[in-house]
Amino acid sequence: MEEDNIAVGLDIGTTKIVAMIGRKNEYGKVEILGIGRTKSLGVHRGVVNNITQTIQSVQQAIQQAEANSGIEVQGVTVGIAGQHIRSLQHSDYITRNDVEEVIEDEDIDNLCSQVHKLVMLPGEEIIHVLPQEYKVDGQSEIMEPRGMSGGRLEANFHVVVGQISSIRNIGRCVKNSGLELNGMTLEPLASANSVLSQEEKEAGVALIDIGGGTTDLAIFKDGIIRHTAVIPLGGNAITEDIKEGCSIIEKQAELLKVKFGSAWPGENKENEIVSIPGLRGRDPKEISLKNLSKVIHYRAVEIIDQVYLEIKNYGHEEQKKKLIAGIVITGGGAQLKHLKQLVEYVTGMDTRVGFPNEYLAGETDKEIASPLYATAVGLVMDGLERKVFEKEERELAEEEHLGVNAEQPEETAADHNSEGKENSHEEPSIPEQPKQPARPSRNVVEKWFDKLKEFLDNAE
Numbered sequence: 001m002e003e004d005n006i007a008v009g010l011d012i013g014t015t016k017i018v019a020m021i022g023r024k025n026e027y028g029k030v031e032i033l034g035i036g037r038t039k040s041l042g043v044h045r046g047v048v049n050n051i052t053q054t055i056q057s058v059q060q061a062i063q064q065a066e067a068n069s070g071i072e073v074q075g076v077t078v079g080i081a082g083q084h085i086r087s088l089q090h091s092d093y094i095t096r097n098d099v100e101e102v103i104e105d106e107d108i109d110n111l112c113s114q115v116h117k118l119v120m121l122p123g124e125e126i127i128h129v130l131p132q133e134y135k136v137d138g139q140s141e142i143m144e145p146r147g148m149s150g151g152r153l154e155a156n157f158h159v160v161v162g163q164i165s166s167i168r169n170i171g172r173c174v175k176n177s178g179l180e181l182n183g184m185t186l187e188p189l190a191s192a193n194s195v196l197s198q199e200e201k202e203a204g205v206a207l208i209d210i211g212g213g214t215t216d217l218a219i220f221k222d223g224i225i226r227h228t229a230v231i232p233l234g235g236n237a238i239t240e241d242i243k244e245g246c247s248i249i250e251k252q253a254e255l256l257k258v259k260f261g262s263a264w265p266g267e268n269k270e271n272e273i274v275s276i277p278g279l280r281g282r283d284p285k286e287i288s289l290k291n292l293s294k295v296i297h298y299r300a301v302e303i304i305d306q307v308y309l310e311i312k313n314y315g316h317e318e319q320k321k322k323l324i325a326g327i328v329i330t331g332g333g334a335q336l337k338h339l340k341q342l343v344e345y346v347t348g349m350d351t352r353v354g355f356p357n358e359y360l361a362g363e364t365d366k367e368i369a370s371p372l373y374a375t376a377v378g379l380v381m382d383g384l385e386r387k388v389f390e391k392e393e394r395e396l397a398e399e400e401h402l403g404v405n406a407e408q409p410e411e412t413a414a415d416h417n418s419e420g421k422e423n424s425h426e427e428p429s430i431p432e433q434p435k436q437p438a439r440p441s442r443n444v445v446e447k448w449f450d451k452l453k454e455f456l457d458n459a460e
Contacts, residue, residue, distance in 0.1 A: 006033070007387055008065070009379025010076040010179075011187070012054065012170060014043050014213025014236060015332070018373060019061040019076070021069045022380035030381060031361040032368050034069025036061035045213035045232050046082030046187075048169040051176070058177045075180035077383035078170060079375055080127060081187035083214060083232035084163035090115060093135075093154035103136070103145045107153055115157050125167065128160040128186055130225050143222075160186055160228055183386050188218035188228055190378030195330050195354030195371075198223065204323035206311050207354065208343070209374065210303070210333025212236045217307055219314050221321060227314040231306045235333040238299045245295045246287050252276050257336070262293040263300040264338035300339060304346045311347070326350030334371040 011018040019036040038060040042053030062073050094111050096103075108131075115129045134142040136150035145153060167184070174181045191209040192201075201220040209216040211234045219227040235257075242253040242261075260274055272289040315321040326349040329339065334353050343351045356377040357369035368377075 005384070005387065006071065007182075007380050007383025008073050008076045009190075009376045009381075009383055010058065010061075010078045010174065011376040011379060012043060012048070012058065012078065012173070013040055013081075013211055013375075014046055014234065016040050016212070017043075017054075017057045017061045018376040019058075019065040019073070020368075020373065020376040020380050021065050021071055021073065022377075022384065024384055025361050027361070029361040030359050030377065030384070032364055032377075032380075033071060034065040034067075035368060035373075035376075036064025036066075036068065038064070040212075043213070045234075046211070046230070047084060047163075047166050048173060051169060051173055054173045055177050058173055058179075062177065062179065073179065075182035076174060077183040077185060077379045077386065078174055078181065079187035079190050079379050080162060080167060080170060080184055081211070081214060081216060081230060082162070082166055083230055084166050085127075085160065085186070085228070085230040086162075087158060087160050087228045089132075090118065090157045090159050091154065092157065093152055096151050096153060099151040100149055102147050102149050103153060105146070108145070111153055111155055112157075115159060118159070120161060123163055123165060124161050125164045126159055127162050127167065127184075128158075128189075130158040130160070132156040132158055132224055132226070143224075158225055158227070182383060185379060185382045186228065187375050187378075188216035188230075189225065190382055191216065191330055191354075191374045192218045192220065192225075192378070193381050194356035194359055194374050194378035195328060196220065197358065200325040200328070203325040204321070205325035206307075206316075206323055206327045206349075208307050208327060208329045208334075209331040210234055210329065210339075211331050211375075212333075215303055215307060215333070216331075217310050219311065219323070221323065226321075227310065229307075229310040231303065231310070233299075233303050233306065234331075235336075237303070238296055238333075238336075241295050241299050242292065246276075246285070246292070248276055248285060248287075249279070256287070256292060257296065260289055260292060261296050262289075262337040263296055263342040265290060265293040265297050267338060268293050296336070297342070300336070300342055301346060304343055308347050323349065326352075328352055328354040330354035330356075330371040330374040332372045 006021060006023045009020045017038050017040045020032060021034040022030045022032045025031045038057045041057050042048060042050030048054050066073055092111060092114050094114060096107060112129050116126055133156055134145040135154035136142055136145055136148050137152050171181055188209055192207045196205060196207060202223045204221040207218045213234050213236055215231040215234050217229045218225060239250060239253045239257055242257055243250050268289040270290055273286050274289060276285040276287060278284050316323055327343055327347060329343060329351060340351050340353055353371060354374060355369055355371060356374045359381060360369055
């Protein structure tokens with residue numbers, strides 16, 4: 001039985017599907033209880049193109065995780081990625097009726113809801129509405145408007161958009177695997193949560209998550225996400241180039257890339273050669289490691305160039321937007337030898353490889369603390385945060401409910417004869433909207449998520 005303080009992250013990638021079960025220990029670190037990993041069938045460049053095969057892969061990964069942990073999985077937090085994801089900047093405002101009243105969560109929800117009404121291209125839907133900074137009556141650069149008073153509340157938003165069909169197909173795969181959909185998160189955001197420190201997000205950093213089918217980019221500055229992009233090239237493109245360039249099968253190409261591959265051709269001498277077994281009695285094939293690294297180098301440079309173009313589009317060269325913490329690379333592709341040096345050479349920015357070990361408990365297996373599992377760890381963290389948020393909501397509702405009950409006997413005694421039955425019937429619905437502490441509101445995202453769940457329920 002899945003406990004209240006346990007969350008499950010499901011990373012549906014192009015090359016692998018990972019199910020990870022985790023909980024927070026007494027030190028606030030994430031303890032991984034079980035992990036399941038299977039080959040991803042039916043996903044191309046982050047988009048589901050064969051639901052039946054994807055369901056089978058998801059079920060296998062979940063079964064492995066359950067067997068490793070002894071915990072029965074009921075609900076998951078799933079990641080959204082794929083080449084259909086795009087982002088845009090948008091500014092919007094609301095006019096408040098009472099200028100003297102302080103700005104509350106409700107005002108921010110109204111402003112975010114307005115952004116959700118933006119007209120998108122046919123077949124697209126807004127996934128995330130992420131406020132950047134606010135303006136109150138023309139006063140700019142406000143990070144937290146709650147508690148201030150004013151008539152006009154404005155904000156700049158980073159809006160993430162995706163194809164409705166692709167998002168719904170992921171939801172269907174989860175639902176048809178016999179699982180409950182607890183939440184959806186953009187994969188670059190999940191990876192960022194697991195490998196970036198708050199100091200890096202404040203200073204300005206670009207996270208590059210190199211997956212099998214896509215490379216995801218998330219840029220942070222002043223602790224806020226400023227830009228996201230998905231480039232439809234990843235580690236599989238490098239494997240494909242090796243396969244074509246060396247005339248070998250895909251399995252051998254992947255093995256060559258992982259064992260002997262390098263993104264820097266100068267590292268290999270001309271006489272370094274590796275022998276590949278021939279197919280069905282054919283002679284073995286000899287491959288020069290220098291030529292192998294040249295093939296990898298050209299494709300790696302293409303991927304980095306496209307990412308760097310996005311960083312320039314964000315405005316990295318402006319003094320105010322400078323990314324002082326440089327670049328962090330993560331994902332399976334980040335394990336490629338000398339990729340860090342190549343990224344530094346192409347971009348001229350400080351670079352490090354991002355491991356999710358900072359947020360993991362000390363005794364975690366080294367293999368799990370690999371860049372390969374950065375997204376899955378981030379999804380577990382998001383799921384745990386969501387459970388804490390829901391628990392707080394429940395407690396607030398119960399407190400208000402108990403407060404109402406404590407006052408109720410006096411009223412009931414006074415009006416007992418006339419409307420006792422009516423009062424007892426309406427009582428549970430009194431605490432409709434419990435007051436929340438000042439914190440980033442998730443109501444709009446939850447409303448969108450509820451709409452998706454409702455669609456999936458009706459589709460059956």
